Amino acid sequence: xxxxxxxxxxxxxxxxxxxxxxxxxxxxxxxxxxxxxxxxxxxxxxxxxxxxxxxxxxxxxxxxxxxxxxxxxxxxxxxxxxxxxxxxxxxxxxxxxxxxxxxxxxxxxxxxxxxxxxxxxxxxxxxxxxxxxxxxxxxxxxxxxxxxxxxxxxxxxxxxxxxxxxxxxxxxxxxxxxxxxxxxxxxxxxxxxxxxxxxxxxxxxxxxxxxxxxxxxxxxxxxxxxxxxxxxxxxxxxxxxxxxxxxxxxxxxxxxxxxxxxxxxxxxxxxxxxxxxxxxxxxxxxxxxxxxxxxxxxxxxxxxxxxxxxxxxxxxxxxxxxxxxxxxxxxxxxxxxxxxxxxxxxxxxxxxxxxxxxxxxxxxxxxxxxxxxxxxxxxxxxxxxxxxxxxxxxxxxxxxxxxxxxxxxxxxxxxxxx
Amino acid sequence: xxxxxxxxxxxxxxxxxxxxxxxxxxxxxxxxxxxxxxxxxxxxxxxxxxxxxxxxxxxxxxxxxxxxxxxxxxxxxxxxxxxxxxxxxxxxxxxxxxxxxxxxxxxxxxxxxxxxxxxxxxxxxxxxxxxxxxxxxxxxxxxxxxxxxxxxxxxxxxxxxxxxxxxxxxxxxxxxxxxxxxxxxxxxxxxxxxxxxxxxxxxxxxxxxxxxxxxxxxxxxxxxxxxxxxxxxxxxxxxxxxxxxxxxxxxxxxxxxxxxxxxxxxxxxxxxxxxxxxxxxxxxxxxxxxxxxxxxxxxxxxxxxxxxxxxxxxxxxxxxxxxxxxxxxxxxxxxxxxxxxxxxxxxxxxxxxxxxxxxxxxxxxxxxxxxxxxxxxxxxxxxxxxxxxxxxxxxxxxxxxxxxxxxxxxxxxxxxxxxxxxxxxxxxxxxxxxxxxxxxxxxxxxxxxxxx
Numbered sequence: 001x002x003x004x005x006x007x008x009x010x011x012x013x014x015x016x017x018x019x020x021x022x023x024x025x026x027x028x029x030x031x032x033x034x035x036x037x038x039x040x041x042x043x044x045x046x047x048x049x050x051x052x053x054x055x056x057x058x059x060x061x062x063x064x065x066x067x068x069x070x071x072x073x074x075x076x077x078x079x080x081x082x083x084x085x086x087x088x089x090x091x092x093x094x095x096x097x098x099x100x101x102x103x104x105x106x107x108x109x110x111x112x113x114x115x116x117x118x119x120x121x122x123x124x125x126x127x128x129x130x131x132x133x134x135x136x137x138x139x140x141x142x143x144x145x146x147x148x149x150x151x152x153x154x155x156x157x158x159x160x161x162x163x164x165x166x167x168x169x170x171x172x173x174x175x176x177x178x179x180x181x182x183x184x185x186x187x188x189x190x191x192x193x194x195x196x197x198x199x200x201x202x203x204x205x206x207x208x209x210x211x212x213x214x215x216x217x218x219x220x221x222x223x224x225x226x227x228x229x230x231x232x233x234x235x236x237x238x239x240x241x242x243x244x245x246x247x248x249x250x251x252x253x254x255x256x257x258x259x260x261x262x263x264x265x266x267x268x269x270x271x272x273x274x275x276x277x278x279x280x281x282x283x284x285x286x287x288x289x290x291x292x293x294x295x296x297x298x299x300x301x302x303x304x305x306x307x308x309x310x311x312x313x314x315x316x317x318x319x320x321x322x323x324x325x326x327x328x329x330x331x332x333x334x335x336x337x338x339x340x341x342x343x344x345x346x347x348x349x350x351x352x353x354x355x356x357x358x359x360x361x362x363x364x365x366x367x368x369x370x371x372x373x374x375x376x377x378x379x380x381x382x383x384x385x386x387x388x389x390x391x392x393x394x395x396x397x398x399x400x401x402x403x404x405x406x407x408x409x410x411x412x413x414x415x416x417x418x
Numbered sequence: 419x420x421x422x423x424x425x426x427x428x429x430x431x432x433x434x435x436x437x438x439x440x441x442x443x444x445x446x447x448x449x450x451x452x453x454x455x456x457x458x459x460x461x462x463x464x465x466x467x468x469x470x471x472x473x474x475x476x477x478x479x480x481x482x483x484x485x486x487x488x489x490x491x492x493x494x495x496x497x498x499x500x501x502x503x504x505x506x507x508x509x510x511x512x513x514x515x516x517x518x519x520x521x522x523x524x525x526x527x528x529x530x531x532x533x534x535x536x537x538x539x540x541x542x543x544x545x546x547x548x549x550x551x552x553x554x555x556x557x558x559x560x561x562x563x564x565x566x567x568x569x570x571x572x573x574x575x576x577x578x579x580x581x582x583x584x585x586x587x588x589x590x591x592x593x594x595x596x597x598x599x600x601x602x603x604x605x606x607x608x609x610x611x612x613x614x615x616x617x618x619x620x621x622x623x624x625x626x627x628x629x630x631x632x633x634x635x636x637x638x639x640x641x642x643x644x645x646x647x648x649x650x651x652x653x654x655x656x657x658x659x660x661x662x663x664x665x666x667x668x669x670x671x672x673x674x675x676x677x678x679x680x681x682x683x684x685x686x687x688x689x690x691x692x693x694x695x696x697x698x699x700x701x702x703x704x705x706x707x708x709x710x711x712x713x714x715x716x717x718x719x720x721x722x723x724x725x726x727x728x729x730x731x732x733x734x735x736x737x738x739x740x741x742x743x744x745x746x747x748x749x750x751x752x753x754x755x756x757x758x759x760x761x762x763x764x765x766x767x768x769x770x771x772x773x774x775x776x777x778x779x780x781x782x783x784x785x786x787x788x789x790x791x792x793x794x795x796x797x798x799x800x801x802x803x804x805x806x807x808x809x810x811x812x813x814x815x816x817x818x819x820x821x822x823x824x825x826x827x828x829x830x831x832x833x834x835x836x837x838x839x840x841x842x843x844x845x846x847x848x849x850x851x852x853x854x855x856x857x858x859x860x861x862x863x864x865x866x867x868x869x870x
Contacts, residue, residue, distance in 0.1 A: 005751055033793060036751035037758040041788040045855045046845045047723045047745060048431070048577075051766030051773050053792025054849055055759040057799060060772055135795060177796030177850075289771040292801060343800040349812060350804055397812055401830045404810075408651035418606060 008032050026127045030134040058136040060290050064281035065143050065338065069108075071277040072270040076151045077103035079267050080206040085218040089255070092265055104151075107206055108270055111146035114155050118162040119145075126171050137176030137183070137344075138166065144184035144338060147271025148331065148379075149191075152203035157195060161187040181386045182345045185335075185379055192379070204228075204267045225268045226256040227330045231372035233317045243317045250321065261328045272334040275327075282337040291341040294350065295357040299336040302361025303327045310369055318369050326365050335378035336361065345386040352392040360385040422615050423646045425633030427808040429769050429843055431577045433723065434687040434783040435744070437694055439584055441681060444697035446515065447705040449734075450493050452478050453510040456727075456737035457548060458859075459557030459866075462489070462508050470497045475522030475545060475676030478511045484560055489737075490545030492678050492698040494520040510734070513700075524674040529599035537599045537671070544670040549663040549678070549738065553644065553656050555866045556837035565657040567607030567648060568600045570626075570664055573614040575638030576722035576842075579741055580683030583619050584694050585662055592668030593661065594623055599671055600664065601625045604657075611661075612643030636808065641840045645809050650835050662740065682706055682735065686723070686744035687785040688716045701735050706742045717788050719743040724842035725855070748789025759792070766791075769806065769847045795850040803854075806843035809835065813844055817854060820861030825868055828861055838862070 014021045015028040032038075034055070042049055077100030081087045087095055119142045120134075127134045145162055169186035170179040191199050208223040210216075217223075224232075230250075233243045249255045256266055264274025271278075285291025307323025314320050327333065340346060340360050347356035360381050368377030454462040461482040466472060472495060477488040491513050498514040524544045529537055541547045542561060552559035559565070573582045586593060600609045608627060613620050614637075615630040629647040631637045640658045644650055659667075662680055669677050678699035684706050685692035691708040703718050710716065713731035720729040721739040729735075735742065752758040757765070763773035767784040775784070803813040811832040819827030838855035845854035 004753070035754055035758075037754070037789070037792060039749040039751045040790045040793065041717075041747060041749050042790050043728070045853045046842055047717060047719050047726065047728070047743070047788050048433070048786040048846065049790045049792075049851065050770065050847050050849070051763060051768040051775075051791050052770040052849050053759055053851065054795050054798060055792065056772050057770075057849055059759060133793060137798065175796065177798045287771065290799075344798055346800070348800045348814060350801060353801070393815075397815055397831070400810065400812060400832075404651075404830070404832055407649065408653070411651040412653060415606075 005036060008036070023128065026124055026134060030124075030127075033133070054136045057290055058139045060284065060288050061140045061338075062143055064284040064291070065140075065147065065271070067277035067280040068147060068271040068274065068334065069143070071264055071274045072147060072272075073104035073108045074100050075104070075264055075273055076107060076206060076270060077101060078265065083205050083208055083218060083221050083223060084211050084216045103206065107151050108146060110155055111149055111153070111158055111270070112143070114158050115145045115162050116142040118159045119166050122163060122166045122171070126175065130175075132175075135176035137170075141166075141183040141187075144271075145187045148184060148188050148269045148334065150199065150203040150269055151206050152208075153191070153199070157191055157198070158187075160194075161190045164190045177344055179344055180390075181383055182339050182342045185339055185383055185386075188379055189383060192376070204269075223267060225330065225375070226250075226261065226266055227368060227375035229256070230318050230321070231375045234369070234372045235316070238317045238320070247317050247320075250325065256329070258322075258325050258328065261325065266329075269331065269334075272331045275333045278333045278337050285337065285341070291337065292343070292346070292353055292357075294353040295341045295346055295360075296336055298354045298357030299340050299361035299364075300327060302358040302363075303332055303336075303365050304361075305358075306362045306365035310365070323365075326368075327361075330368065331376055331378040332361075332364055335364065335382050339378075339382050340385070345389065347389040347392045347396075349393050349396040352389070352396045355392050355396075356385055356389055359388070420613070420628035420630050422630040422632065425631060425637040425642065425646070425808045427805055428575075428634035428636055429806050429847075430575075430634045431724075431769075431786075431843075431846065432767060432780070432783045433577045434785045435685040435689050435692045436578055436783070437580060437683040437685040437692045439581060439694065441584055441587075441694040441696060444682070444695040444701060444705045447697075447702035448515060449498060449702050450491070450495075450513045450515055450698065450700040451510045451702070451734035452489055452491065452513070452700050453734065453737060454479065454489070454508050456739075457481075457489070457558045458551075459483075459555070460487075460489075464500065464508065464511075466497045466511070468497050468499055471495075472497060472513060473520040473522050475524065477545065478513075479508070481558065484558075484562070486542045486561055487547050487558065488542060488545045489548045490522075490676050492676075492700050494518055521675055521677075524670060524676065526674045527599075527671045529595060529602060529671055532602070534602045537602050540671060541599070541603075541667060545676050545678075546663060546667050546670055549659060549666075551658045551738075553641070553650050553658065553837070554834035555862045556641075556839075557862075557866070559657050560655075563655050564605045565603070566605045566650075566654045567610055568604045568657045568659065569610045569612070569640050569644050569648075570600075570659055570661050571638055571640040571643055572611050572620055572661055573617060573631075573638045574683070574740075575635035576724060576741070577635070578683060578685040578692075578743055579638070579722055580681055580694055582661060583617065585681035585740070586619055586665060589662075589665040589668075590619065590622060592665040592672065594625075595668030595672050596664035596666070597623060597626050599667055600659070607648060607656075610643070610647055612638075612640065612647065614638075633808070636806075636840060636843060639837075639840055641835065641837050642808050645835055652829065652834055660738070660740065680735070680740050682739075683741040684708065685742075686719070688712075688744035688746055689742075697735070699735060699737055703729055703731065703733050703735065703742060706735065707731075707744060710744060715747050717745045717747050719745065723786075724846060725839045746785065746787040748787030748791075750789075752789065752791075769843075770802070770849070790851050792849070792851050794852065797850055797852070799849040802847050802849060803841075803844040806847055807841070809840065811835065813841065816861075817841075817852070817857050820857050820864075823864065825865060828865060833858075833861055833865060 165187035205223040307326040310319035363381035462479040550559040719726040
């Protein structure tokens with residue numbers, strides 16, 4: 001690999017101050033440091049440093065996203081074929097695997113490319129302008145954003161959302177590490193509020209509108225997400241015929257049954273449907289210590305507790321859904337593992353992480369059930385908790401500060417009496 | 419019976435090249451150095467000029483702020499040169515040693531009967547007060563202030579550090595004399611020694627409060643021991659001293675000789691013969707490296723690999739250091755697939771679990787070079803400092819308050835209790851490669867200046 005580095009060394013002068021391509025120094029620098037960890041040695045301070053760096057950390061998060069990405073890609077094809085009656089619900093696994101993957105990839109890949117292209121382009125511009133090197137943060141955000149998009153979202157919308165979130169949620173605060181809100185969720189929230197009609201409409205299944213107008217859509221297949229169906233039951237009596245037919249889909253054997261929701265054989269955003277694939281990612285994050293198990297576990301407990309409380313109230317059909325079913329649907333798992341654990345926007349104190357996670361999970365289920373206008377409560381809950389995280393940290397730290405002050409007062413009182 | 423405190427947070431970095439328990443006398447060096455920057459907070463005023471003859475115990479310079487604190491020559495010889503840096507700052511006074519071994523003779527004092535002024539005076543004139551540090555601020559102590567207590571760590575826990583039982587072997591009588599003297603100097607809380615549990619060398623020592631500690635590094639840091647045994651509060655001052663210097667104080671008082679003896683842990687993966695070596699403070703490193711060559715690709719560290727100074731092959735043992743570490747320089751770029759961030763990393767030691775080395779047996783030791791293994795970034799990863807920082811203090815928040823020059827904030831968050839060395843493991847573990855110890859030093863300096 002010496003040869004490759006020699007080539008880099010030989011073209012470096014063009015990019016340095018005064019060279020022909022000095023404007024592109026950031027690009028050169030980031031590509032070089034991508035390929036080679038620079039030979040920087042430690043000065044004044046520790047002489048040895050841990051092997052881990054931000055590139056390794058971010059790479060492991062992306063690795064953890066791969067199961068959700070692969071499954072999501074497959075599932076989008078699966079849902080499409082299901083919607084036009086090519087396959088039936090019973091033969092989910094063994095037919096047309098490659099067709100499903102190809103259909104999914106045909107839609108997912110452009111989303112990934114647009115997300116990375118726009119996001120990294122803006123990062124390069126800011127880095128060049130501010131004369132600092134590229135931060136690795138967007139490598140993860142750029143993968144998270146397509147995974148929380150509906151499959152048929154127009155690419156230009158994704159581009160606008162990415163640009164908005166990178167600039168407004170991150171760069172205006174000073175870049176990676178300084179942001180208050182989770183970047184990927186901000187992109188999603190932007191779309192949700194800027195294009196509510198398009199986002200709530202028929203883009204959850206590939207070509208569902210065209211299939212419907214072409215008469216291809218299978219009877220009874222609406223293409224709505226599980227949460228969308230459930231939201232339609234709110235405000236109606238439990239024994240209403242519409243409600244019971246919706247709730248029937250959540251029983252064993254129904255379209256949104258517990259096992260289907262856990263495995264991910266339901267419509268939804270690309271990466272969010274399979275709790276199983278997400279939990280594989282979670283296992284990697286916890287095993288490597290990169291994702292906070294405290295946030296994940298307290299988030300889960302928070303969601304289950306809220307679900308259980310709703311069971312006790314039981315005022316409508318939605319509330320009667322078992323808590324375990326609640327947490328495997330929608331974006332709950334994805335938010336829990338990949339969004340709430342974002343170290344920059346989460347609570348930073350260890351005690352704060354417990355509180356932050358619990359309230360995040362609690363609010364996710366609460367918003368989703370109480371306010372059918374926001375079927376995706378997880379997004380709102382995590383963004384809200386992002387804003388609240390500094391406050392949680394403040395009180396945790398304040399407790400430590402007053403403990404120290406009390407100790408000092410006690411000591412000075414003792415000195416005075418001595 | 420002394421109480422035992424179990425330190426749960428921290429980490430032992432498993433470096434290759436641990437010094438063997440054997441001990442040899444280091445070959446005497448031609449040149450010794452006393453380096454003012456080793457004594458944080460001291461502005462030196464010279465007493466000698468180039469060409470002056472000195473003997474062991476002759477004062478070379480004193481502290482401008484506390485003129486009674488003397489910094490003395492460890493050997494007899496001639497002042498070879500005075501090295502100055504930017505703005506004529508004095509970096510080192512070099513002594514060319516002769517073989518005559520002449521020494522200043524100081525009055526012999528029995529610490530049990532002498533009063534505080536006499537003992538303090540002897541310590542100041544005899545040059546041993548130079549090795550007393552104070553908290554808060556982790557700087558050279560001010561002899562005018564009576565400290566609440568004096569703290570001594572009875573063991574080293576830093577990577578490749580010397581074994582205190584080896585270092586103090588046969589010196590316990592001098593150590594006891596030193597403790598008796600310190601007892602006269604300390605205020606209401608007396609003298610504290612932090613002992614590793616199951617360590618017996620201090621069992622015969624009287625007149626000190628013993629606290630036993632167990633757990634990984636930094637349990638041997640005196641700051642950690644203070645925090646757990648008798649925490650420092652705002653408005654209090656205490657002194658810290660290295661155990662070997664306590665024994666040296668005993669020698670000064672009972673024999674009237676200034677002899678800053680150190681048993682040095684000479685180690686590191688590049689050291690040809692890692693072992694303990696007996697030498698005087700300020701010895702040239704060439705005497706301690708066992709004939710090691712290839713200075714270009716090796717880092718010569720005076721001190722431990724986490725807190726020591728980059729001394730270079732022509733450098734000297736720092737005034738407060740008891741260790742020399744030789745590590746390979748890591749100035750070669752690392753390709754991502756072979757040994758960079760995408761590599762399997764079977765040779766990369768990490769406190770995070772992002773490389774599989776954490777699954778290897780605990781006995782496996784690693785060669786680490788001085789590469790920073792990544793570039794500096796903003797704080798991103800959280801929860802990384804806390805597991806290696808055994809204080810009831812929020813490390814990241816304290817660092818951030820220092821970065822923001824928030825004096826009030828750092829006071830409240832507990833900056834009085836810490837020294838830069840207490841953050842060494844945080845700096846080691848930092849994914850964002852932030853220079854944590856330097857930030858803490860800057861914060862302490864800023865606060866000290868602010869409080870006058």
